[in-house]
Amino acid sequence: MTVMETTPVSTQTKVDVCASAPEGHPRPDGQDRYTISEVVACTGLTAHTLRWYERIGLLPDVDRSHTGQRRYNNRDLDWLAFVGKLRLTGMPVAHMVRYAELVRLGEHTFDERRELLESTRRDVLNRIAELRDTLAVLDFKIDLYGKGNG
DSSP: OHHHHHSHHHHHHHHOOOOOOOOSSSSOOOOOOOHHHHHHHHHHHHOHHHHHHHHHTTTTTOOOTTTTTTEEEEEHHHHHHHHHHHHHOOOOOHHHHHHHHHHHGGGGHHHHHHHHHHHHHHHHHHHHHHHHHHHHHHHHHHHHHHHHHO
């Protein structure tokens, strides 16, 4: 059973895409209908990944043409950019799906969303500290080899 099957989605629920200011879209607002192949080219994700995101509830409510083809919009591109950032943090997919579910549930979930993001932020800061320590070791060794003292 997917998140979409367990959580009713209101069409009047505000969606918080939680993305920073968009870098710009391939098409201006009002002309924002993209095929799956255009989204693949724009995002670098595969069509399989996009369909999987939709199936697990990470990218819900993708519009369809009269022939059933997916039609993405600029809001979907913003959401995918945000999901890409979450992936880079190492956030588990289950947590990303939970976050998406909370967004769909509305503003009363702000506290839980913030907690999820704060937890992920702590994990990222810990990883940064580990990487800085690792970088210091590498710099030390590189410096040693540069002096011929390897």
